[in-house]
Amino acid sequence: MAPVEASQPSSFLANAQALVPKLVHTDETPLEVVSFEPDDTVFLRHRRIVQDSITILESTWFSTGADFIVDFGGHRTGHLSFHLGARGINIDSPVRLRLTFGEVPGDVAEEFYPSKSWISTSWFPIEVITVDDLPQQVRISRRHAFRYVRFQVLEVSKKYKVRFHDIKSHAVTSAVKIVKPIDLEGFQAIDEVGLRTLRDCMQTVFEDGPRRDRRVWLGDLRLQALVNYVTYQSNDLVKRCLYLFAGLQVDNKVMACLYERPKPTASGDYTLDYELLFVVALLEYVQATHDTVTGLQLFPLCQQILVRNLHDFICDGVFTPQTDVWYFIDWQDRLDRLASMQGVFIFALKAAQQLGKLINVTVDYSTEIEKLSEGALSFFDKGKGVFVSNGQVSWASQAWMGVAQVLSPKQHVQAILTAIRDPDAIKANTPYSYHYVLEGLHRNGAKEECLALAKQYYGGMVERGADTFWEAYSESDSEFSPYDDVHNNSFCHAWSCTVSWFLRV
Numbered sequence: 001m002a003p004v005e006a007s008q009p010s011s012f013l014a015n016a017q018a019l020v021p022k023l024v025h026t027d028e029t030p031l032e033v034v035s036f037e038p039d040d041t042v043f044l045r046h047r048r049i050v051q052d053s054i055t056i057l058e059s060t061w062f063s064t065g066a067d068f069i070v071d072f073g074g075h076r077t078g079h080l081s082f083h084l085g086a087r088g089i090n091i092d093s094p095v096r097l098r099l100t101f102g103e104v105p106g107d108v109a110e111e112f113y114p115s116k117s118w119i120s121t122s123w124f125p126i127e128v129i130t131v132d133d134l135p136q137q138v139r140i141s142r143r144h145a146f147r148y149v150r151f152q153v154l155e156v157s158k159k160y161k162v163r164f165h166d167i168k169s170h171a172v173t174s175a176v177k178i179v180k181p182i183d184l185e186g187f188q189a190i191d192e193v194g195l196r197t198l199r200d201c202m203q204t205v206f207e208d209g210p211r212r213d214r215r216v217w218l219g220d221l222r223l224q225a226l227v228n229y230v231t232y233q234s235n236d237l238v239k240r241c242l243y244l245f246a247g248l249q250v251d252n253k254v255m256a257c258l259y260e261r262p263k264p265t266a267s268g269d270y271t272l273d274y275e276l277l278f279v280v281a282l283l284e285y286v287q288a289t290h291d292t293v294t295g296l297q298l299f300p301l302c303q304q305i306l307v308r309n310l311h312d313f314i315c316d317g318v319f320t321p322q323t324d325v326w327y328f329i330d331w332q333d334r335l336d337r338l339a340s341m342q343g344v345f346i347f348a349l350k351a352a353q354q355l356g357k358l359i360n361v362t363v364d365y366s367t368e369i370e371k372l373s374e375g376a377l378s379f380f381d382k383g384k385g386v387f388v389s390n391g392q393v394s395w396a397s398q399a400w401m402g403v404a405q406v407l408s409p410k411q412h413v414q415a416i417l418t419a420i421r422d423p424d425a426i427k428a429n430t431p432y433s434y435h436y437v438l439e440g441l442h443r444n445g446a447k448e449e450c451l452a453l454a455k456q457y458y459g460g461m462v463e464r465g466a467d468t469f470w471e472a473y474s475e476s477d478s479e480f481s482p483y484d485d486v487h488n489n490s491f492c493h494a495w496s497c498t499v500s501w502f503l504r505v
Contacts, residue, residue, distance in 0.1 A: 012247030012297075013264060019240035020204050021174040025078075028169045030054050030070035034148070036109035043464035043478050046105040054167070061087060061161035066153040069108050070167060075467040075492055077145045077200040077210035078171035086134035088160025094132045095162055096155040099140065101125035102148035103211060103491035104465070110487070117485035123212040124487060128154070134162070143172070145200060145211035145492050147467055175202040175232040182503045187451075190458050194500035197468040198227050201494035202234060205241055205260050209471060209490030215267070216241050217257040218274040219328065220495045222281040223435055227497050229288040230504040238285050239294055245278060246301050254278050254305065256326075271328045272313070273341060275305055276348040283351040286358050295359040302352050303363070309345070310368060317375030319345060329396050330433035331472065331482035335426050336397075339379040339389035343400030346372050350404070376406040386415045386422075394426035395419050395437050402440025409444035416440050417449065430472050430482070431457075431496035438502055450502060458499045469496035 032050050039047035054070060080099070102108035102125070112124045125144055146169075156162055175198070181191040201207045205216040206224040225238045245254050248266040256271035258264060279302040286295040313319055319342045321327065327337045349365045349372065356363035379387045379397070387397040398419045402412040416437060419425040428434045434457055441450040461473055471493035474480035481489050 016243035076171040081139040085163040098152040100150040101144040101146035108150040197497040283355040317371040332429040336389040339397035340400040343404040346404035399436040399440040468492035
């Protein structure tokens with residue numbers, strides 16, 4: 001293997017910071033004043049009722065206890081502003097307001113507390129503000145992701161009333177190019193939602209979700225980048241994120257996610273499958289952009305990732321887990337991840353082999369690929385025609401082995417479809433895992449089956465009220481949450497937008 005000179009992480013960070021994009025700002029006004037009534041026949045648990053045109057607010061004055069919801073008609077990421085007027089004997093005290101920002105009806109129609117969430121409830125999209133010196137223009141400094149805003153007047157003096165006028169959202173995104181939804185029967189609305197999802201997550205990095213977590217995760221980045229290459233084509237944003245991950249290593253490891261502000265910082269989360277996907281993400285970036293300079297700069301890091309992890313986790317060609325390492329694959333507690341991780345390793349090795357050819361670096365991972373591919377066969381049950389991981393059949397095992405392509409295309413397609421039809425198989429629990437099921441079908445030539453499953457899953461979300469695709473989705477449970485509280489879910493999550501990639505490749 002020919003040596004490749006490695007750059008220093010400090011230079012990677014400098015490269016990343018030189019690529020901070022400008023944000024596009026768009027002002028929008030709400031369309032209607034609405035309310036919601038509980039309705040068990042509606043998937044999102046509430047039926048929307050139009051109360052009045054938004055113009056009604058121009059002539060309405062409010063006292064303590066006032067409560068109304070405005071609907072902007074679609075999802076956006078941005079800030080809120082409004083003019084707060086006052087009328088009365090005299091303005092003798094401030095007014096206290098509570099604003100709640102909603103991506104879905106439950107955000108503005110249900111109470112957030114008490115909560116069972118095991119991640120911080122400070123993510124709940126609530127603002128309680130006290131406004132002095134009325135009348136005045138109010139702008140909420142914190143950025144939110146929302147379609148609905150609920151206004152509650154918590155306290156105001158009995159000597160005056162307040163009016164909300166000129167309510168506006170100031171949407172922001174770094175997606176500049178106008179992209180039309182695909183003209184394919186049955187998919188136009190689905191694609192529109194996919195494009196909007198990615199648009200609202202494209203800020204100064206590819207955020208996983210603009211409401212929560214508002215940071216870049218490596219596994220999400222690969223999927224966002226794929227869609228970006230065939231839609232918005234903000235390829236420097238992908239490059240920026242790759243350099244950020246490379247420049248913020250911890251103990252020579254690429255971490256699972258990064259915080260951008262107040263300064264770029266690595267999180268404490270290390271996820272083995274995400275680190276391996278850095279290799280794949282770099283390959284796909286070079287394939288999409290022909291930027292071999294960046295490929296050459298970051299390829300030594302790919303080599304280091306593979307050498308270290310092959311040593312630490314592969315024994316006799318088979319993945320061997322360590323108890324203190326997080327293997328994500330899916331938000332699914334019952335999932336056995338051994339077979340999936342075997343597939344991730346092979347996928348990354350094959351990507352490195354391809355990348356070496358693209359950037360004219362002599363590398364040869366054929367021995368490792370062959371050995372791990374042989375090891376993968378130890379998971380394959382010929383009688384059942386599926387991969388079995390510690391006695392368990394799952395969609396994820398079939399998906400990752402299908403992406404790794406260790407059998408014939410026909411066998412992989414059959415394995416995935418067999419698992420899908422098996423009521424006892426562990427299903428994919430999130431759009432992230434669904435992506436790899438779809439990619440396993442697509443890579444093995446089953447585009448028709450891929451799009452049929454995509455239409456069922458993503459189309460189901462659209463039919464059930466999605467303006468943007470959700471982080472987690474169970475067709476039978478609108479309150480499913482990996483965090484034990486649906487109110488802490490992200491309802492615009494970019495790992496869920498890849499249907500827009502499948503429709504274009």
